[in-house]
Amino acid sequence: VGDKVMVLARSGLWQEVVNVPASQTFPMPEGMSFEEAAALLVNYITAYMILFDFGNLRPNQSVLIHMAAGGVGTAAIQLCKTVENVTIFGTASASKHDSLKESGVAHPIDYRTMDYAEEVRKISPKGVDIVLDPLGGSDTSKAFNLLKPMGKLITYGVANLLTGQKKNLMAMAKTWWNQFSITALQLLHQNKAVCGYHLGYMDEEAELIRSVVAKLVNLYSQGKIKPKIDSVWPFDQVAEAMRQMQEKKNVGKVILVPEAPKEEAKKAEN
Numbered sequence: 001v002g003d004k005v006m007v008l009a010r011s012g013l014w015q016e017v018v019n020v021p022a023s024q025t026f027p028m029p030e031g032m033s034f035e036e037a038a039a040l041l042v043n044y045i046t047a048y049m050i051l052f053d054f055g056n057l058r059p060n061q062s063v064l065i066h067m068a069a070g071g072v073g074t075a076a077i078q079l080c081k082t083v084e085n086v087t088i089f090g091t092a093s094a095s096k097h098d099s100l101k102e103s104g105v106a107h108p109i110d111y112r113t114m115d116y117a118e119e120v121r122k123i124s125p126k127g128v129d130i131v132l133d134p135l136g137g138s139d140t141s142k143a144f145n146l147l148k149p150m151g152k153l154i155t156y157g158v159a160n161l162l163t164g165q166k167k168n169l170m171a172m173a174k175t176w177w178n179q180f181s182i183t184a185l186q187l188l189h190q191n192k193a194v195c196g197y198h199l200g201y202m203d204e205e206a207e208l209i210r211s212v213v214a215k216l217v218n219l220y221s222q223g224k225i226k227p228k229i230d231s232v233w234p235f236d237q238v239a240e241a242m243r244q245m246q247e248k249k250n251v252g253k254v255i256l257v258p259e260a261p262k263e264e265a266k267k268a269e270n
Contacts, residue, residue, distance in 0.1 A: 152251050
């Protein structure tokens with residue numbers, strides 16, 4: 001009672017008070033802010049497990065991170081930096097490239113104006129060792145083709161379905177139609193791996209998740225990872241917060257809090 005904790009739950013967290021099983025709570029490390037705690041679990045557990053448990057990331061390898069300025073993207077970049085001499089390719093709009101370079105991305109690529117597969121091949125003709133794919137659709141096929149022999153593709157989302165404020169049935173149909181498909185026999189000939197990851201379906205794996213969180217807390221305490229907060233929004237500005245992400249303006253995590261931060265509230269009063 002009274003402990004500061006981080007909470008992992010599939011839904012229902014946009015509230016002032018929530019009720020969750022104790023097994024879904026984790027003590028916050030010393031010196032961590034509530035905003036950082038809110039930004040840590042989902043993104044860093046996802047990034048850690050896809051890079052290390054599935055991806056088996058090792059020194060001197062190369063990784064392609066899509067949506068590199070988003071929540072999972074920034075977590076993945078920081079975790080790649082904990083391994084020696086990893087080359088990071090990251091896709092993001094041009095305005096975010098300086099920020100990505102500062103954080104450790106060797107090769108930022110503007111996916112809006114360039115074919116990222118071509119850009120990767122210019123620098124690394126054989127491709128990359130790991131592709132993190134939150135996009136789905138035809139991008140998953142491109143990712144698979146970009147893998148070196150013994151490379152690994154980890155798909156963990158279908159962002160291509162999200163095209164704006166309203167559902168776009170054409171985009172959904174196109175993404176479904178272009179969805180990557182491969183047989184076990186084809187994999188045998190390619191010497192590549194395809195993995196799928198969804199943290200929401202790990203509810204039964206409490207011990208596994210707890211061991212990952214322990215590693216992340218340790219990395220945080222050593223100063224090797226630190227959640228990147230793009231902006232903090234009070235509940236009554238949730239629409240603006242969502243728009244920030246929809247319009248892809250955020251670098252790092254967009255956080256909701258029940259009330260406006262005190263400093264901002266004072267400015268508003270003045």
